[in-house]
Structure formats: structure tokens, C-alpha cells
Amino acid sequence: MDERNDISRIEEKWQKIWDEKHIFEANPDGRKKYFATYPYSYMNGLPHIGHAFTCLRVDFESRYKRMRGFNVLFPFAFHCTGLPIVAAAARIRDGEKRQLKIMRDMGIPGNEVERFSDPVYWTEYFPKRWESIMRSVGMSIDWRRKFITTSLNPQYDSFVKWQFTRLKEKDYVRKGSHPVIWCPKDSIPVGDHDRLSGEGETPTEYTLLKFRLEDGRFLVAATLRPETAYGQTNVWINPTVDYAVADRDGEKWILSPDAVGKLDQQGVRLVEAGRVKGREIVGAMAYSYTMEANIPVLPAVFADPAKGTGIVSSVPSDSPDDYIALLDLKKSASSGKLDPALSKIVSKIHPIDIIETPGYGTLPAKRVVEKLKIINQDEKEKLEEARQEIYREGFYKGRMLSGLRDVGGLPVDRAREKIKSDMLKKGQAAVMYEPSGEVVCRCLTKCIVKVVENQWFLAYGDEGWKKRAHAAVSRMNFYPGFLDRQFDNVIDWLKDWACVHHTGLGTSLPWDENWKIESLSDSTLYMAYYTISLHLSRSSGWKGVPDDSFYDYIFLGKGEPQKVAANNGIRKNELEAMRREFLYWYPLDLRVSGKDLVGNHLTFALFNHAAIFPEDQWPKAYGVNGWITISGSKMSKSAGNSLMLHTALEKYGADITRLTEAYAGEGFDDPNWDEDFAESCWRRLSQMREYASSLSALPAGRKDDVDRWFISTIGILYRNYIENMEGLLFKSAVKAALIDMQNALKWYSRRKGGKLNGEAGSMFARLQTLMMAPFTPHMCEEIWHAIGNSSSVCLEILPEPDSFEVSEDAILREGYLEDVINDVDEIVKVTGIKPKGIYIYTCAGWQADMLSLEISGVKDRERRSGLTSGVAKAAVDRFFKKLATERGQGKLQIRAKVAETLDEKAFLNSSVEFLEKELKAKVVVQRAGEEGMNDPAGRSANAFPGRPAIYVE
RNA sequence: GCGAGGGUAGCCAAGUCAGGCCUAAGGCGGCAGACUCAAGAUCUGUUCUCGAAGGAGUUCCACGGUUCAAAUCCGUGCCCUCGCACCA
Incomplete structure (x- = not known):
């Protein structure tokens, strides 16, 4: 295909020239600077058009700012920290089919796949592929500053260590315990990437309620809803199950043997002292601390020894399971199948109103059981549905009845916290975790929850630190503007963050080498590292690994340069130059990401900057965008509509890909990759090239009113373009620069009967080429040179927005003429x-x-x-x-x-x-x-x- | 439930903050015409309804209000998307 060859020829030519002339390599100079970044991507796959959309926004803005006279730094790096790479490599080692297919789909030949069983190979292969793809889409990146993360890069590693040392000094890294999904066989935490099934399941917290039997032993019941403890009518126990009797600090607890094992992993020491059959306890009376009374122990088959403790406190008012079990029992009683003594007890039991839920009244369990027509305990699915429905409704909308002790009138969520903490304090309860759903490890073992002791946290819950993060937000610009509210909220709800792992790639905690810093925690400050990475990289010749004093000096200006330089084996003037380079580029002017990073990375970065740097080094602006869709539908591999960037490039080339991305959308909404628009781009671009040449070849002459109208119109469009570029509104900018400009030219040409003014014509050609250069830089270089320039359009300075003579009169006149024509057309029609x-x-x-x-x-x-x-x-x-x-x-x-x-x-x-x-x-x-x-x-x-x-x- | 955003023509989407050439930009799709043996591509026109005179009518989720004037401001309701984490 001719046009495809044409595109390749142009794009390869200019990319080579940019590279040879080093025009995107940024060094400090006398100009004002602009530092823009894209959060480095994770190296477990290739870029798709969604990555490209976000990254191109940085590129568009960088190219634009360069043309406004800024010295622009746009660096790039490769994230390799964490579990996914290690997990995927392991899957390849195991020959897992799905993983092998993923590799094939990425274009990796079958005989090479084996090499990916080594995680290190991923960190070599994917950065290379990414760089080459990013280069061919025309990113204006200073590639000299690239690096990979993890201990595989000792210099970066030393930077992260310095960061954590400083955070620890300020008491922002603290020790605590933390529940994780855990494989008992492998003895490791099992992240989503290591799971055979159960992705997304997390530890949920049960409250263990103690009921004292008359013989002094305790029945230990597990509940997700401690706030219902005021509605207890009885305790359920499974008569057919063998329960463990275990010693806990001198107390005898009765609970399922499974629970003993689980609690052991959660720091609750229990020593099994014997067994007891459930039915032996049926009929006993147990003292409830919340009811301040003895309640009966009754049989129920739904009490599952694999779940919780296998013993359940019964709240028939609010739990559908309890309610239906009670009904079942009453039925047995009335048909005489039950022991007469029990029957008598059962007949006296009635649900107790404790919570009012709008739409469900005070006995939601009864209501939902009747609504779903549940007949008995065996209808497991319907019961699950019932549970879901009233748990959600009750938790969010319910309110405790006013007469209740301590919690009367409170919303359910607050009552839960209060009852739980009161009972824990009095030793009447304990805490136990279970996975929210079944999780199976890749080794086929069913996972449990383990409470990891001595876990390290970043103290994002710290009020003082939150305050500094809020201060950072208040100083920033956001695109779109409403994001400040969003970030303020994220900062408020953020709690302490477990920041280390035992597995995966990464940097070790400087004071505790057994821990690896987790991937969202090692990437919060590295934008600063870009400012000097060039001098640290192995290619720069300096092979040393910097120490903390080095970073203290570079980033904080602390220490004696003479001494620091000597310690690190470099010359003092080199060290000072690096300090100057950091001060030149920092703070960060713009960081653009997808909306998925708002609740974590972008906010973490604010916290970390606020902790370590003074105010004037905090980030200045964030841009956030949505997730790309393809011709209107969500991009997903399984649905078969995912588009890899290199595929788009093969099909359309860089300029058309870039233009389609720019036109895909703006703001916070999900942008849309419009295949039809992409198809129409070549026509638009080649037209642009054709008339640019012919317009520039026109003879000059006296300008008339229509020429003045034309110049006024493109002047207005140009102002509009500038406004949009400043606001990261690239779709609107493309509309002004390409579509509206072309429509203006069409009218102008018709109006002048083809006899265009040379001055106006070449003004247009020149201006449009400049305006389009951030979006379609290759074609614009081609045009720029074709119309007689020898400099690179990428470094050309855009005219001032008010440098165009805008004649209101001329615009009024043409509008008037157009109205007359439209009126006549209307009449004729x-x-x-x-x-x-x-x-x-x-x-x-x-x-x-x-x-x-x-x-x-x-x-x-x-x-x-x-x-x-x-x-x-x-x-x-x-x-x-x-x-x-x-x-x-x-x-x-x-x-x-x-x-x-x-x-x-x-x-x-x-x-x-x-x-x-x-x-x-x-x-x-x-x-x-x-x-x-x-x-x-x-x-x-x-x-x-x-x-x-x-x-x- | 809490937090953030949103609901505009066949579809996508601008306009809303700063009310008034707003029947509402632009793109896509559709329709018609030109070119062509034909198809495609391209170009031109058209695309809420009615209309043989440039007009009229009805629209911007729904209902109510403010105003000479509302897609835009205020109130109420309905609906949708995203986040609520220990993971990139």
C-alpha cells in the first residue's frame, strides 16, 4: 500500500533525525523548565493503547511546552518491583497453558518462552520492547535517563533505601500486625497473582463471642455482626460435629478444631485439651454478656465447623439463617420429634427487635425469609441471597432501637464498632479472620488468614502527615479541576499501608533485610531520581553505589559537598552539578495518569513528597484521565477487543495513532478509540500536506476584507487552541487546529474564488503546521520542511496568542453574508x-x-x-x-x-x-x-x- | 452507605462555572447528489417535526421554582459510572 509506505518513510526519517540531533535530551540551561512524567509502567506485558493514551497526554503537553519556549524534561523508566513478574515467571516454569498463551499473544516465539521462567529476564526483555515501541510512536522522551527498579539496579535501590531511612527517621514507617491471605503449605502470603481461584478475596474480621456454660467452659461463637448481640435468643451448635476443648490462658474454650488451627496463625494461642460432641452440649444454658442472661444451646445443622468456630450465636430477628433454623426447630417440636424438654424451651423463643432498617422494619430476617419464600435450612442459595440483602441494607441504612444499652439510636456501623471494642476490652470477645471467599493457592492448598506480626506500615493514617498531604493538594493544579476534592477525600480515608512483602522483586528494607519494599511504596518519590539518573546510570561511567549522605546532599542540600563527594568517590564539582540539576528540574510540573492511581499511587506520592521535601518541591499539577474504550466498548482481552500499541502502529503508523488518541476524549470520562476516525486520518493529513504546499507558494498581494476575516478567524482559533493546550484538553485542541482550521480555509477559498492572498495563505500553512506538531510531529516536520524551513518544528516557538490581528468588523461582515446565503437557501429549499x-x-x-x-x-x-x-x-x-x-x-x-x-x-x-x-x-x-x-x-x-x-x- | 463524577439529537461528544444570535459545535453513522462501467475512496449537500418564503412547533433525565429570557441558576426525585485498598 502506497500510503502506508509513505507513512513509514516519513516517520522513520524524522525519528532518526530527532535521535541524531538529541533534541529531546534535556539539560539544564538558562530557559524556564518544564518537567512532566508518566507513572512508569509495570514490565509484565507490552503497552496497549490505554497506556499510550495516558503517556501521549504527557507527550502532547511536553511537545507543546517545548514550543512555548520551555526546556522540557520528559523521562521514562520501567517498573519491575513486586509479585506479578515473579508469579508469571513461576507459571511459565510450571508450563501453565494460560500464561504460555499470553506470551504467544505478545509475539514471543515458542522457543524463547522458556527464558521467561527467570524473572530477571523479564526485566531485560520488556524494557527493551517498551522503549522501542515508545520510540516508534514518537514520544519526545529523554531516554538517557531510563532505569529499571529493584535491587537489580543498585543505584536506584540505594535511592529507595535512602527514602525509607528518612521516612523511618520521621516516624512515618511503623511496626504493627496485619492480616493476610496465607498459604499454610508454602507458608507465604498469597497475593491475587498467586491464586488459582479467589482473586479479590480479602481477610474479613469475625468477632468471637464468649458464652459461659454452667460448668465454667466457654462456647465461642463467631459473628460478622457483633451489633446484633442484643438480639441473641440462643446459641447454635451442630450436634453431629466433634468440637475441640482448648485451653486459652486458663479458660476452656469450645470451638471447632479447624478454628483452633486458624486462630493459632492469628496470634491466639490455644492448646487443645480434648474433644466434645456437639450433641452433648445441646440443651445446656449459656451465659450471654450482652443479654445479661442465660440462653439455651440448641441444635442446628447449618453451623459449619469449617467456617468461623462452628458455633453461632442466634439472632433470629436479623439473621435469616437463625430465623429459619428456629422455625425448623419449632416445627420439629410441634410434630413431637424433639425432646420434650427442648420443645418447651424452643416454644418460648421469639425474635427480639433491635435494629430498624428502612423498608424492612425491625424484624428484617422474618421479612426477607418470607419474601424469598425460604422453607428450611437446606435452601442454601436462597439463604445466601437473603443474607447478602439484609446485611447490606442493615449495615448502611439500619439504626439501633433507642432503648438499647450503650448503643441506642446509633447507626449500625457505629454500633458495631462500639460493641466490639467494649467486649474486647472486657475480655468477653476475641477477633478471628476468615477469607471473604474461598481462596486456593497455586499449589492447590486452601488458604487461610494469617496475622503477620512485625509488619511494617507507612503511617498514612497519621493525622499530622495527612495535614501535610492536604496542604500539598491545596497548592496544586488538577486536570480536571474537581480532582482536588477527590484527593482530599482519599487522604482522609487512607489508613496505614503495609509496605513490605517477603516475596517478589524489589528493594530490601534498609534496617531489616528480610523484607522487600512493596511496589506501590517504592515508587512515590522517584520522579526526583530522574533529575540525576542520567549521572548514576551505568552508561555514565560511574559504577559506584551512592550512600545516604549523597542523596541528603543532592535532594536536601544537607552535608559538606567536599566530604560527601569523597565518600562517594566522585569529584566535588560533579556532585554540585547534580545538586544544581535537581534544583533546576524540581518540582515536578505535571504528572498524568489513569484514574486507577488516584486512590493509591498519586496520593502516596503526595504523602511522600510532603514528608521528605520542603513545600516548594511538592508536585505542581496532576492530570487524570479515564480508561480507554474501543469504538464504544470496554477494552478487554477476553472480549477480543483489546488493541496493543504496536498493533495500532503497524496498522496506522505513529501520527494517525497519536491523532486518534488525541481525539479519543478528554477530561475524566472514558476516552473512546474511534476506528472510523482513525481510518479517516490519512486523508486529513495528506490534505493538510497538499494545501500547505500550495498555500505557501501563492503570490503575496494587498489584503482585502476577506483576507482580514480569514486571518481574524485563524487568530481566534489559535487562541482557542492555546487555551485548550494549557488545560490538557487535547480533543478540543485537535478540533481547533485541524477541523475548524480546515473549515475556515474551505470557506475562505470559496469566498475568494480560489484567488487566495499569499500572505494569509502562508500564515495559515505555517500556523496549522505548528499547531498540529504536538499531535502529528512526523507529518508536521515533513510539511515544515516542504514549506521552506530548515529547523525542527519540534523546537519552533509558537507565536503569542494575541499576535494576530482580529478584526471584529470582518467577522461580522462574513457572518452577515453567510446569513443571507443561508436565508436564500432556506427559501429555495x-x-x-x-x-x-x-x-x-x-x-x-x-x-x-x-x-x-x-x-x-x-x-x-x-x-x-x-x-x-x-x-x-x-x-x-x-x-x-x-x-x-x-x-x-x-x-x-x-x-x-x-x-x-x-x-x-x-x-x-x-x-x-x-x-x-x-x-x-x-x-x-x-x-x-x-x-x-x-x-x-x-x-x-x-x-x-x-x-x-x-x-x- | 460514604466519596467523586455524570445523564445533551441514531451513536460519541462540546456547551453548564460567568443565563441571551442554542435547534444546540464537532466527529461518527445515515440519506441524497457529483465523480465512476461498477464498487470503494473522495467531494458537495443534508440529517428533531411541520412548512411552496427566510417561519412555526417541540426538545438538552423527570417534576417544580427563579427570570423579560434556562441545556445553563435553585430545589426535589430517578438513573448510570468509578473508588472504598495491602494489589499493579
């Missing part, structure tokens, strides 16, 4: 007449004067009657009637303006040739009421200032 002659009647002179008086609010009666003397009363009435209508439509101002600035008749007469061509008929222009007027249908009476009458014959 409605009447179906094939026009032979068109008569246009401009208004009588008195009308224009009268309109001026009206507009300016002059009430001078004499002047008014003077104007209309000799004019028929009918005509005057008609004029005022029309005036009222036009006023109602809000068009009076513009009419008056036309009438004041324009001799309508003379102007239309000067454009008769054009009108005749446009309207394909003879055109006669007359003033209403003038001598010798030809007005066969009497239409001239319709004339109004700024709106001539028309007759079509």
Missing part, C-alpha cells in the same frame, strides 16, 4: 423554486437610525417622529412589530451592530459575483424604498436592519 433571479432589499435608512435609538435607549420623541415623517404608518408599525420579535429572540444587538458598522447595500453589491456563484442565479441588490426599485412581489417591506428582505423568482 422550502419553496422548491429553481431560482432564476434573486432580489435582495436592504432596509431603509430610517430603520437603521431608529434601531440605534432603541438600542441606546434614547427616548427623544422629536427625533423619532422626525425619522418616520413621510413613512407610511403601516410600515412603521411593521418595523416595531418586527423589532419586538427580534428583541424577544435576543438578536437585536447583533442586528444593530451590523447596521452601524456596515453599508449593507454596498457590501452586498461588492459580493454579488460570489453570491451569484453560491446561489447559482442572478442577484440584484437594492435598498428598500430607493428610486426605481424593482420589487415585483412587494418583499422589500420585510427588510430590517442587519437582515435584508429577499425575493426569489
Whole structure:
């Protein structure tokens, strides 16, 4: 295909030249700087058009700022920290089919796949692929500054260690315990990437409630809803199950043997001392601390020893399971199947109202059981549905009844916390975790929850730190603007963050080498590292690994340069130059990411900057965008509509890919990759190239009003473009630079009958090329050189927005002419007449004067009657009637303006040739009421200032 | 439930903060015409309804209000998307 070859030829040519001339390599100089970044991507796959969308936003803005005279730094790096790479490598080692297919889909040949069983190979392979793809899409990146993360890069590693050392000093890294999903066989935490099933399941917290039996032992029941403890009527135990009797600090606890094992992993020491059959306890009485009374222990088959403790406190008012179990038992009792003593107890049990939930009343369990027509305990699915429904409703909307001790009137969520913490304090309860759903490790073992002790946290819950993060938000700009509210909220709800792992790639905690820093925690400050990475990289020749004093000096200005330089084996002036380079580039001017990073990375970065740097080094702006869709539907591999960047590049080339991305959308909404638009781009670009050449070759000459209109119009579009570029509104900018500019040129060309003014023409060609350069830089270089320039368009300085002469009059005139043509077209269309002659009647002179008086609010009666003397009363009435209508439509101002600035008749007469061509008929222009007027249908009476009458014959 | 955003023509989307040439930009799709043997591509026109005179009518989630004037401001309701984490 010719055009595809054309595209490749152009793009390869310019990319080579940019590279050879080092034009995107940024070094400090006397210019003002602009530092923009994209959060480095994770190296477990190749970029798709969603990555490209976000990254291109940085590129568009970087290229634009470069053309506004800024010294722009746009660096890139490769994130390798964490579990996914290690997990995927392991899957390859195991020959897992799905993983092998993923590798094939990324274009990795079968005989090479084996090499990916080593995680380190990923960190070599994918950065190379990413760089090459990012280069071929034309990213204006300073590649000298690239690096990979983890201990595989000792310099970066030392930077992260320095960061954590400083955070620890400020007491922002703290020790605590933390529940994780855990594989008992492998003895490791099992992240989503290591799971065979159960992705997304997290530890959930059960409260263990103790019930004292008369013999002094405790039944230990597990509940997710401690706030219902005031509604207990009895305790459920499974008669067929063997329960463990375990020693806990001198107490005897009765609970399922599974639970003993689980609690052991969660720091609750239990020593099993014997077994007891469930049925042996049925019928006993157990003391409830919340009810302050003894309640009976009753049999229930739904009490599952694999879940919780296998013992359940019964709250038939709010738990559908309890309610239906109670009904079952009552049925057995009345049919005589139950022991008579038990029957007597059962008959006395009634649900107790404790919570009012809108729409469910005070006995939601009864309500939902009846609604779903649940008959007995065996209907597991329906019960699950019932549980889901009222747990959610009850938790969010429910309120404790006012008479309840301690928690009367509280919303359910607060009551839960209060009851739980009160009971824990009094030793009446304990905590146990279970996975929220079944999780199976890749080793086929069912996972449990383990409470990891001595876990390290970043103290994002710390109030003082939050305050600094809020301060950072208040100093920043956001695109779109409402994001400040979003970030403030994220900062408020953020709690301490477990920041280390035992597995995966990464940097070790400097004071505890057994821990690896987790991937969202090692990437919060590295933007600063870019400013000097060039001097640290292995290619720079310095092989040493910096120590903490080095970073203290570079980033914080602390320490004696002489000493620091000596310690690190470099020259003092080199060290000082690095410090200067950091100070030159920092703070970060812009960081752009997808909206998925708002709740973590972007906020973490604010916290970390706020912790370590002074205010004036905090980030200055964040841009956030949505997730890309393809022709309207979500991008997903399984649905078969995912588009890898290199695939798009093969199909369309860089410029069209870039343009389609720019046009995909802006703001926070999900952008849309429009395949049809992409298809139409080549035509647009080649047209742009063709007329740029021909416009630049035109002879200059005196400019007329139409030329002035054209220059005014492109001046206005240019201002609009600048505004949009400043606001990261690239779709609007493309519309102005490409589509609106082209439409303006079309009208101009028609209006001038093809005889365009050379000065206006080359102004247009030059301006449009500059405006489009951030989006389609390759084609614009091509055009830029074709129209006689030898410099790179990427470094050309854009004109000042107010440097264009905008003539309001010229714009008014052309609008007026267009209106006249539209009116005639409308008449022709409605009447179906094939026009032979068109008569246009401009208004009588008195009308224009009268309109001026009206507009300016002059009430001078004499002047008014003077104007209309000799004019028929009918005509005057008609004029005022029309005036009222036009006023109602809000068009009076513009009419008056036309009438004041324009001799309508003379102007239309000067454009008769054009009108005749446009309207394909003879055109006669007359003033209403003038001598010798030809007005066969009497239409001239319709004339109004700024709106001539028309007759079509 | 809390937090953030949103609901505009066949679809996508601008306009809303600063009410008035707003029947509402632009793109896509559709329709018609030109070119062509034909198709595609391209170009031109058109795309809420009615209309043989540039007009009228009805629209911007729904209902109510403010105003000479509301897609835009205020109130109420309905609906949708995203986040609520230990993971990139």
C-alpha cells in the first residue's frame, strides 16, 4: 500500500533525525523548565493503547511546552518491583497453558518462552520492547535517563533505601500486625497473582463471642455482626460435629478444631485439651454478656465447623439463617420429634427487635425469609441471597432501637464498632479472620488468614502527615479541576499501608533485610531520581553505589559537598552539578495518569513528597484521565477487543495513532478509540500536506476584507487552541487546529474564488503546521520542511496568542453574508423554486437610525417622529412589530451592530459575483424604498436592519 | 452507605462555572447528489417535526421554582459510572 509506505518513510526519517540531533535530551540551561512524567509502567506485558493514551497526554503537553519556549524534561523508566513478574515467571516454569498463551499473544516465539521462567529476564526483555515501541510512536522522551527498579539496579535501590531511612527517621514507617491471605503449605502470603481461584478475596474480621456454660467452659461463637448481640435468643451448635476443648490462658474454650488451627496463625494461642460432641452440649444454658442472661444451646445443622468456630450465636430477628433454623426447630417440636424438654424451651423463643432498617422494619430476617419464600435450612442459595440483602441494607441504612444499652439510636456501623471494642476490652470477645471467599493457592492448598506480626506500615493514617498531604493538594493544579476534592477525600480515608512483602522483586528494607519494599511504596518519590539518573546510570561511567549522605546532599542540600563527594568517590564539582540539576528540574510540573492511581499511587506520592521535601518541591499539577474504550466498548482481552500499541502502529503508523488518541476524549470520562476516525486520518493529513504546499507558494498581494476575516478567524482559533493546550484538553485542541482550521480555509477559498492572498495563505500553512506538531510531529516536520524551513518544528516557538490581528468588523461582515446565503437557501429549499433571479432589499435608512435609538435607549420623541415623517404608518408599525420579535429572540444587538458598522447595500453589491456563484442565479441588490426599485412581489417591506428582505423568482 | 463524577439529537461528544444570535459545535453513522462501467475512496449537500418564503412547533433525565429570557441558576426525585485498598 502506497500510503502506508509513505507513512513509514516519513516517520522513520524524522525519528532518526530527532535521535541524531538529541533534541529531546534535556539539560539544564538558562530557559524556564518544564518537567512532566508518566507513572512508569509495570514490565509484565507490552503497552496497549490505554497506556499510550495516558503517556501521549504527557507527550502532547511536553511537545507543546517545548514550543512555548520551555526546556522540557520528559523521562521514562520501567517498573519491575513486586509479585506479578515473579508469579508469571513461576507459571511459565510450571508450563501453565494460560500464561504460555499470553506470551504467544505478545509475539514471543515458542522457543524463547522458556527464558521467561527467570524473572530477571523479564526485566531485560520488556524494557527493551517498551522503549522501542515508545520510540516508534514518537514520544519526545529523554531516554538517557531510563532505569529499571529493584535491587537489580543498585543505584536506584540505594535511592529507595535512602527514602525509607528518612521516612523511618520521621516516624512515618511503623511496626504493627496485619492480616493476610496465607498459604499454610508454602507458608507465604498469597497475593491475587498467586491464586488459582479467589482473586479479590480479602481477610474479613469475625468477632468471637464468649458464652459461659454452667460448668465454667466457654462456647465461642463467631459473628460478622457483633451489633446484633442484643438480639441473641440462643446459641447454635451442630450436634453431629466433634468440637475441640482448648485451653486459652486458663479458660476452656469450645470451638471447632479447624478454628483452633486458624486462630493459632492469628496470634491466639490455644492448646487443645480434648474433644466434645456437639450433641452433648445441646440443651445446656449459656451465659450471654450482652443479654445479661442465660440462653439455651440448641441444635442446628447449618453451623459449619469449617467456617468461623462452628458455633453461632442466634439472632433470629436479623439473621435469616437463625430465623429459619428456629422455625425448623419449632416445627420439629410441634410434630413431637424433639425432646420434650427442648420443645418447651424452643416454644418460648421469639425474635427480639433491635435494629430498624428502612423498608424492612425491625424484624428484617422474618421479612426477607418470607419474601424469598425460604422453607428450611437446606435452601442454601436462597439463604445466601437473603443474607447478602439484609446485611447490606442493615449495615448502611439500619439504626439501633433507642432503648438499647450503650448503643441506642446509633447507626449500625457505629454500633458495631462500639460493641466490639467494649467486649474486647472486657475480655468477653476475641477477633478471628476468615477469607471473604474461598481462596486456593497455586499449589492447590486452601488458604487461610494469617496475622503477620512485625509488619511494617507507612503511617498514612497519621493525622499530622495527612495535614501535610492536604496542604500539598491545596497548592496544586488538577486536570480536571474537581480532582482536588477527590484527593482530599482519599487522604482522609487512607489508613496505614503495609509496605513490605517477603516475596517478589524489589528493594530490601534498609534496617531489616528480610523484607522487600512493596511496589506501590517504592515508587512515590522517584520522579526526583530522574533529575540525576542520567549521572548514576551505568552508561555514565560511574559504577559506584551512592550512600545516604549523597542523596541528603543532592535532594536536601544537607552535608559538606567536599566530604560527601569523597565518600562517594566522585569529584566535588560533579556532585554540585547534580545538586544544581535537581534544583533546576524540581518540582515536578505535571504528572498524568489513569484514574486507577488516584486512590493509591498519586496520593502516596503526595504523602511522600510532603514528608521528605520542603513545600516548594511538592508536585505542581496532576492530570487524570479515564480508561480507554474501543469504538464504544470496554477494552478487554477476553472480549477480543483489546488493541496493543504496536498493533495500532503497524496498522496506522505513529501520527494517525497519536491523532486518534488525541481525539479519543478528554477530561475524566472514558476516552473512546474511534476506528472510523482513525481510518479517516490519512486523508486529513495528506490534505493538510497538499494545501500547505500550495498555500505557501501563492503570490503575496494587498489584503482585502476577506483576507482580514480569514486571518481574524485563524487568530481566534489559535487562541482557542492555546487555551485548550494549557488545560490538557487535547480533543478540543485537535478540533481547533485541524477541523475548524480546515473549515475556515474551505470557506475562505470559496469566498475568494480560489484567488487566495499569499500572505494569509502562508500564515495559515505555517500556523496549522505548528499547531498540529504536538499531535502529528512526523507529518508536521515533513510539511515544515516542504514549506521552506530548515529547523525542527519540534523546537519552533509558537507565536503569542494575541499576535494576530482580529478584526471584529470582518467577522461580522462574513457572518452577515453567510446569513443571507443561508436565508436564500432556506427559501429555495422550502419553496422548491429553481431560482432564476434573486432580489435582495436592504432596509431603509430610517430603520437603521431608529434601531440605534432603541438600542441606546434614547427616548427623544422629536427625533423619532422626525425619522418616520413621510413613512407610511403601516410600515412603521411593521418595523416595531418586527423589532419586538427580534428583541424577544435576543438578536437585536447583533442586528444593530451590523447596521452601524456596515453599508449593507454596498457590501452586498461588492459580493454579488460570489453570491451569484453560491446561489447559482442572478442577484440584484437594492435598498428598500430607493428610486426605481424593482420589487415585483412587494418583499422589500420585510427588510430590517442587519437582515435584508429577499425575493426569489 | 460514604466519596467523586455524570445523564445533551441514531451513536460519541462540546456547551453548564460567568443565563441571551442554542435547534444546540464537532466527529461518527445515515440519506441524497457529483465523480465512476461498477464498487470503494473522495467531494458537495443534508440529517428533531411541520412548512411552496427566510417561519412555526417541540426538545438538552423527570417534576417544580427563579427570570423579560434556562441545556445553563435553585430545589426535589430517578438513573448510570468509578473508588472504598495491602494489589499493579
